[in-house]
Amino acid sequence: MRGTSTRHHRPRAQATQLDLFGEVLAAERTRSIEALTCLRDAVPEALEIIATLRYRSPSDTRSPRSSGQWAYCVCRGGLCFENADDWWAGSRARGEVWGWARTPAHLITWDQLAALVQHDPRRAEICAWTESLLSPRGRLVTRPFELWPNPDQWNPGYLDSDRADPLWPQRRKAWQLVLDLLTDAIAAASTGQPGRGR
Numbered sequence: 001m002r003g004t005s006t007r008h009h010r011p012r013a014q015a016t017q018l019d020l021f022g023e024v025l026a027a028e029r030t031r032s033i034e035a036l037t038c039l040r041d042a043v044p045e046a047l048e049i050i051a052t053l054r055y056r057s058p059s060d061t062r063s064p065r066s067s068g069q070w071a072y073c074v075c076r077g078g079l080c081f082e083n084a085d086d087w088w089a090g091s092r093a094r095g096e097v098w099g100w101a102r103t104p105a106h107l108i109t110w111d112q113l114a115a116l117v118q119h120d121p122r123r124a125e126i127c128a129w130t131e132s133l134l135s136p137r138g139r140l141v142t143r144p145f146e147l148w149p150n151p152d153q154w155n156p157g158y159l160d161s162d163r164a165d166p167l168w169p170q171r172r173k174a175w176q177l178v179l180d181l182l183t184d185a186i187a188a189a190s191t192g193q194p195g196r197g198r
Contacts, residue, residue, distance in 0.1 A: 032189040035108035038081040040182035042070035051130040062103040078109040
């Protein structure tokens with residue numbers, strides 16, 4: 001008989017749609033938040049990084065540095081970063097290269113970092129102050145001791161030395177702008193909203 005079949009048709013299984021795009025976006029958001037947090041809390045040259053948004057050294061490096069909860073490396077590719085515990089003990093427990101021989105695992109490129117912070121109007125003031133300084137800038141663009149996450153752990157003489165500099169009020173203001181800019185960029189990345197000034 002035409003049109004009839006003795007084969008049993010199995011119902012098709014429902015196709016499961018994976019939300020890979022959502023997972024990718026969530027991972028990207030987390031990476032952005034962690035990179036900005038590392039830059040804000042651990043990197044002593046964050047002011048120059050925000051001002052230039054590029055790698056300034058003629059030679060590249062993969063040498064890690066560590067401060068507080070973060071391991072990081074400022075390199076030609078961007079900012080490599082990783083939670084310090086995972087960078088050291090976690091990688092060792094997994095049998096991977098660990099510690100000072102390991103470049104932190106995550107990277108935010110200069111273009112990606114610029115997309116997060118370059119339109120913030122405070123950046124123009126930071127850039128103007130940095131450009132007004134005579135070379136070598138050295139200490140004037142390095143994070144003041146009192147603006148680290150743990151200022152009470154520094155020798156009080158370090159804080160007094162920063163404050164004795166004639167350019168201390170301008171330096172402190174520029175650094176406070178950097179920290180506020182990064183804190184706001186972290187909040188914007190957390191909500192998936194564009195940063196300030198966009």
